[in-house]
Amino acid sequence: DGMTRLLIDVGRNHRVGPADxxxxxxxxxxxPGKSIGAIDxxxxxxxxxxxxxYAQQVIDAMRGTRIRSQKAS
Numbered sequence: 001d002g003m004t005r006l007l008i009d010v011g012r013n014h015r016v017g018p019a020d021x022x023x024x025x026x027x028x029x030x031x032p033g034k035s036i037g038a039i040d041x042x043x044x045x046x047x048x049x050x051x052x053x054y055a056q057q058v059i060d061a062m063r064g065t066r067i068r069s070q071k072a073s
Contacts (some may be wrong), residue, residue: 004055029061
């Protein structure tokens with residue numbers, strides 16, 4: 001409860017790990033790393049749960065951000 005699941009366009013094929021996702025969200029969106037929920041990394045994309053109060057902030061901050069040299073949108 002209180003979490004929103006977001007899709008990020010980078011995944012296992014881009015050699016992305018959970019630490020990369022947490023680091024990008026925490027650094028770019030200013031979301032405390034401990035508040036980030038489940039991270040489900042697939043081959044081409046990642047699903048990540050963030051607190052609903054930060055969801056729009058994360059979406060806005062991740063536009064144009066790169067994770068492991070791949071554009072995350």
